[in-house]
Amino acid sequence: MEKTLRPARWWLAIPALLAALAVALGLGAPPADATAPPSDSGSAYQFQGIVRSDPQTPIAGVVINASGPDGFAGTATTAADGRWSIPTPGPGDYTVSIDETTVPDGLEVNPAHISRDFTLGTTSSQSVLFGIGAPGSFAPAPSAGSGDGGGDDGGSESNESTSSSSSFSWSRLGQRLFTGLNFGLLLALAAIGITLIFGTTGVNNFAHGEMVTFGGFAFFLLTTTLGLPVWVAIIGVLIASGAFGWLHDAAIFKPLRRRRVGLVQVLIVTIGLSIALRYFYQFLFGGGSSTLAVDNSARISFGTFNVNVSNIVSMVVSVVILGAVAYFLTRTRIGKATRAVSDNAGLAAASGINVDRVIRIVWVIAGMLTGLSGVLYAYFIGASVRWDMGFLILLLLFASVTLGGLGSAFGALVGALIIGIVTEVSTLWLPSDLRFAVALVILILVLLVRPQGVLGRKERIG
Amino acid sequence: MLDVLLGSLGNLISAESAAYALAAIGLGIHFGYAGLLNFGQAGFMAIGAYGFAIFTRFVDPTTQFGWPSWLSLIAAILFAVVCSVIFALILGIPTLRLRGDYLAIVTIASAEIVRFVARTQDLTEVTGGSQGIRGTDYKGDINASNPFADGGWLHWVASGPLESLSSNNGWYTFLSWVLVIVAVVLVWGLMRSPWGRVIKGIREDEDAVRSLGKNVYSYKMQALVLGGVMGAIAGILFIFPRAVQPDSFATTLTFNVWTALLLGGAATVLGPVLGGVLFWFLLSFVRGLIAELHGLGIFGTMSASQAGQLAFVAVGVALVVLVVFRPQGIMGNKKELSFHV
Numbered sequence: 001m002e003k004t005l006r007p008a009r010w011w012l013a014i015p016a017l018l019a020a021l022a023v024a025l026g027l028g029a030p031p032a033d034a035t036a037p038p039s040d041s042g043s044a045y046q047f048q049g050i051v052r053s054d055p056q057t058p059i060a061g062v063v064i065n066a067s068g069p070d071g072f073a074g075t076a077t078t079a080a081d082g083r084w085s086i087p088t089p090g091p092g093d094y095t096v097s098i099d100e101t102t103v104p105d106g107l108e109v110n111p112a113h114i115s116r117d118f119t120l121g122t123t124s125s126q127s128v129l130f131g132i133g134a135p136g137s138f139a140p141a142p143s144a145g146s147g148d149g150g151g152d153d154g155g156s157e158s159n160e161s162t163s164s165s166s167s168f169s170w171s172r173l174g175q176r177l178f179t180g181l182n183f184g185l186l187l188a189l190a191a192i193g194i195t196l197i198f199g200t201t202g203v204n205n206f207a208h209g210e211m212v213t214f215g216g217f218a219f220f221l222l223t224t225t226l227g228l229p230v231w232v233a234i235i236g237v238l239i240a241s242g243a244f245g246w247l248h249d250a251a252i253f254k255p256l257r258r259r260r261v262g263l264v265q266v267l268i269v270t271i272g273l274s275i276a277l278r279y280f281y282q283f284l285f286g287g288g289s290s291t292l293a294v295d296n297s298a299r300i301s302f303g304t305f306n307v308n309v310s311n312i313v314s315m316v317v318s319v320v321i322l323g324a325v326a327y328f329l330t331r332t333r334i335g336k337a338t339r340a341v342s343d344n345a346g347l348a349a350a351s352g353i354n355v356d357r358v359i360r361i362v363w364v365i366a367g368m369l370t371g372l373s374g375v376l377y378a379y380f381i382g383a384s385v386r387w388d389m390g391f392l393i394l395l396l397l398f399a400s401v402t403l404g405g406l407g408s409a410f411g412a413l414v415g416a417l418i419i420g421i422v423t424e425v426s427t428l429w430l431p432s433d434l435r436f437a438v439a440l441v442i443l444i445l446v447l448l449v450r451p452q453g454v455l456g457r458k459e460r461i462g
Numbered sequence: 463m464l465d466v467l468l469g470s471l472g473n474l475i476s477a478e479s480a481a482y483a484l485a486a487i488g489l490g491i492h493f494g495y496a497g498l499l500n501f502g503q504a505g506f507m508a509i510g511a512y513g514f515a516i517f518t519r520f521v522d523p524t525t526q527f528g529w530p531s532w533l534s535l536i537a538a539i540l541f542a543v544v545c546s547v548i549f550a551l552i553l554g555i556p557t558l559r560l561r562g563d564y565l566a567i568v569t570i571a572s573a574e575i576v577r578f579v580a581r582t583q584d585l586t587e588v589t590g591g592s593q594g595i596r597g598t599d600y601k602g603d604i605n606a607s608n609p610f611a612d613g614g615w616l617h618w619v620a621s622g623p624l625e626s627l628s629s630n631n632g633w634y635t636f637l638s639w640v641l642v643i644v645a646v647v648l649v650w651g652l653m654r655s656p657w658g659r660v661i662k663g664i665r666e667d668e669d670a671v672r673s674l675g676k677n678v679y680s681y682k683m684q685a686l687v688l689g690g691v692m693g694a695i696a697g698i699l700f701i702f703p704r705a706v707q708p709d710s711f712a713t714t715l716t717f718n719v720w721t722a723l724l725l726g727g728a729a730t731v732l733g734p735v736l737g738g739v740l741f742w743f744l745l746s747f748v749r750g751l752i753a754e755l756h757g758l759g760i761f762g763t764m765s766a767s768q769a770g771q772l773a774f775v776a777v778g779v780a781l782v783v784l785v786v787f788r789p790q791g792i793m794g795n796k797k798e799l800s801f802h803v
Contacts, residue, residue: 093597093704117596117705204563252782261786264499264562268724268785271717276778283764283771391713395574398567406563437578440571447568448556 047096047118048085049128051078059132063102068094077102094118098130107132175305176424182311184420185318186380187393189373191400191412192325193366199342199407200355200362203253203266207274208397211248211367212390213281215241215374220385224293237375238368245367249360274391281387289386296383310383314376321372322413325365329409338362342407396423396436399443405453414454418442466750473742477631480638481507481700483738486723487645488692494728495653496685497665499566502553503693503719505573508711509549510694511701512580513542516588518600531606538603539698546694549576550687558682573716581708594707601630604702608633634702641699642735645692650731652688661685662729721781727791736793744780748773 051062062078066086072094074086088094097115110131118126194208218240222233252273256266298309328335340348341358349355377393378385400419404411419439426438446453473479485503492500517538523529529537553572557565579585581592589595609616610627619627626632652658660681663671672678697711704710718741726737752772755761761769784791 116593117598118707204566256786259786265785265789267499267563267566268720269782271720272778272781272785274778275714275717275781276775279771279774279778283768283775286765286768287771395571399571402564402567431582431584433582434578437575437582440575443571444556444568447560447564451556451560451564 046085046087047094047126047128048083049130050082051084051098051130051132052082059104059107061102063099064096064128064130065099066094066096096128103132171305172428173425175307176428177421178305178307179311180421180424181417182315182420183380183424184417185315185322186373186376187396187400187420188322188413188416189318189376190370190393191397191404191416192322192409193370193373194397195401195404195407195409195412196338196342196362197366198401199409200338200345200359201253201257202263203270204398206267206270206394207248207277208370209388209390209392209394210274210277210281211241211244211370212374212377212393213278213385213387214244214390215371216378216385216389217281217285217374218371219375219378220290220292224290227293230294234372234375237371241371241374242364242368244371245363245365246360248367249363253363254356254360274394278388278391285385285387287387289384289389292378292383292385294379294383296379308379310379314379317372318376321369325369325409328365334358334361392436396439399439403443403446403453405455408453408455411453411455418454466747466754469750470743470747473746474739475635475639476742477634477638477699477703479739479742480635480642481696481738482719482722482741483642483735484638484645484699485693485696485719486726486734486738487642487649488689488696489719489723490728490730490734491649491661491685491689491692493723494730494733495658495665496661496682496689497562498558498682498686498689499562500569500686500689501566501713501716501720502569502571502573504711504713504715505569505576506546506549506690506693507697507700507715508573508576508580508708509546510542510697511706511711512576512589512595513545513694514538514698515595515600515701515706517541518603519595520588524603524606531603535603535607538600539695542694542698543691546690547687550690551683553690554683554686558679558686570713570716573711574713577708577711580711589708590706592708594705597701597705600706601702604634604637605630610636631703634699638699638702641695645695646731646735653731657681657684717781718777721777721784724781724784724789724791727794730791730793730795733791733793737791740792745773745777748776 047066051059051064059082060078062082062084064076064078064084064086066072066074066076066088068088072088074088076084076086078084086096095115095117098109098113100109100114103109113130116128118128190208190212193211194205197203197205197208215237218237219233222228222236223230228236252269253266256269261269296308296310299306300309300312329339330336337348337353337358338361340351340353341355345355348358374390377389381389396419397416400415401412402415403418404413404415419442422442423435423439426435430438485507488506489500489503492498492503518534521537521541523534523537524531549572553565553569557568580589582589583591585591586593608614608628608630610620610633611617612628614628617628620632627636653662660671660676663674663676664678664681668678671681700710719738722737722741723734724737725740726735727733749770752769753766756764756766756769788794
């Protein structure tokens with residue numbers, strides 16, 4: 001005589017609540033014209049870039065040469081916008097050089113950039129930057145031209161964060177704190193997704209970043225390709241992400257539970273899933289980032305610093321949803337059942353809780369939270385989406401979850417806020433391309449002194 | 463179609479597949495024998511590659527102190543090995559007492575820290591920033607110590623079918639495979655020794671081994687260091703036929719090595735080698751196949767590089783299928799299943 005739980009109506013409240021908020025967002029930001037150029041490169045293997053002098057002036061007529069295996073030699077001349085590209089026959093080792101004689105007089109090429117070796121491997125389109133500036137400007141340390149010359153293997157994340165600078169001011173600190181809080185809150189949404197799944201099933205889901213990306217791309221398709229208003233798109237994203245989460249459980253993880261596949265094997269399954277999904281996104285959408293056709297230009301000025309309205313809306317949405325999750329976990333019947341399963345699945349099953357149903361619901365909720373986090377993250381990085389956007393923050397999500405204590409939802413919130421604020425505030429003193437590394441160092445330091453995390457319980461670390 | 467197959471067969475014994483095989487052997491010690499979930503093998507490889515390249519570039523004993531090039535080469539390799547040992551100790555001290563998945567998260571995070579630090583702009587003078595280090599900056603010693611080249615003491619071997627040995631690439635390939643064979647013999651010997659039995663015992667039941675009075679923590683640390691050193695040497699082999707680029711040591715590399723290891727069989731001596739070789743062969747075969755299909759217009763207006771991503775989708779799916787249906791890999795024994803962790 002299985003005790004049936006009340007029909008699940010509680011979660012319908014989340015999209016409804018969101019819809020209300022999204023209307024506010026939608027009114028403030030009507031969709032702009034859907035003319036986002038997909039920034040994908042044409043040829044299979046190529047070198048490309050834009051030649052500019054220091055104050056970002058494109059230079060036309062500069063000759064760039066590439067040589068490679070089997071006697072390959074290619075040459076290109078920059079167009080009026082400074083762009084050039086050299087298609088190559090395939091992967092291999094190439095040397096790319098700039099013809100200094102074609103650089104206008106009064107400008108000098110960074111000596112380190114005149115001729116360089118590159119390997120085309122997994123990265124099929126390699127951007128090559130040439131630092132060009134006034135003579136003598138490259139003497140001590142080449143500063144220009146190493147922005148995102150790396151491959152698109154997961155390195156060059158674009159963020160609105162400004163470049164690092166050693167000057168400290170309270171206004172900059174305020175700005176960083178604000179951005180960090182925003183980042184932390186949106187991380188928290190996805191991190192709670194991870195921690196709910198971990199708590200109920202024991203699975204460390206390495207494919208969670210792809211759920212974030214899924215939310216971002218669903219939002220891209222709805223707003224930019226279909227031209228729907230933002231609030232409709234957000235509801236659409238929630239439904240799609242919830243379904244995506246359900247599909248994870250139904251198609252992969254439930255069968256694995258049935259087969260009694262070990263947790264380490266499941267962990268590796270999620271890694272495989274992550275690889276497959278990530279490159280499938282790149283297959284569908286290309287390797288560049290695509291701009292959303294949404295208007296996020298509205299700004300508000302608070303004394304000395306300006307903030308985007310979309311960031312404020314993002315924070316409000318996060319806080320409301322986090323409150324709803326807290327209410328769900330502590331007050332509703334099914335939320336309590338979730339915590340019971342998280343505590344001891346066997347005992348929960350014995351006391352009449354349908355564990356499979358709880359896990360299914362958890363996957364759906366995690367999908368919705370994570371998809372929403374993807375939308376907010378797309379706004380956070382300047383209203384654009386990219387095939388590996390979720391993968392880039394996956395480790396930050398794991399850091400948040402581990403920092404707060406694996407399996408504790410409130411710990412994940414605390415951990416995400418710490419990680420979000422630390423990453424942003426660290427850019428006041430450290431180079432901004434190290435800010436993710438700072439978060440990971442903190443993770444390791446915390447594990448040294450308090451391995452169970454901030455809010456974790458000791459017995460979990462076994 | 464046939465030329466795709468032949469081209470992929472050429473990849474079977476390339477220096478890259480040797481590097482993958484050696485990295486997979488190291489990972490096999492971690493995961494297959496000791497049961498450690500190391501998701502940071504790319505970090506060890508990066509430490510090895512950067513340690514080697516930076517040592518050769520800045521210390522450069524050949525020109526600074528007039529050392530013979532083979533001695534500088536060994537010095538650079540030793541420097542990289544020492545770096546990787548230190549890295550392994552830093553990783554192991556906080557995590558080896560904790561549950562397996564903590565080690566997984568910390569290792570994957572540390573590997574990314576290494577990559578972030580290597581590609582930061584402020585260290586451009588040392589690490590080359592996001593552009594990495596040019597091949598010419600560190601290949602002097604290795605190229606000069608090729609014994610098969612003109613005037614080398616083994617030049618007489620490099621004739622007829624073995625003529626390619628006298629080229630730099632031939633020398634890299636030869637050296638890489640020699641090191642792989644050394645590693646295979648070492649692992650084979652170690653795993654038959656009492657040390658290997660303790661390590662395997664830790665994988666099966668840590669508490670049982672502890673109750674026999676063994677210091678489990680210390681044994682795990684030794685396994686982590688040993689596999690990490692192999693990863694570092696694999697990183698050095700990895701950069702011989704190319705340049706050092708920070709983004710080639712991303713998490714993707716770790717996952718590729720894992721796929722290679724699980725393909726061959728985690729707890730086997732020859733499995734990682736077979737896995738590394740097969741992984742490269744299959745990857746380039748699938749890529750070639752997709753390029754052919756793209757040429758036929760099957761993917762419509764999609765660009766070739768976009769279509770080429772399907773090869774990695776196949777890697778992911780293969781990993782899932784492998785781990786669920788044949789977790790012991792091609793060569794593994796179901797009884798010695800390595801998923802007790």
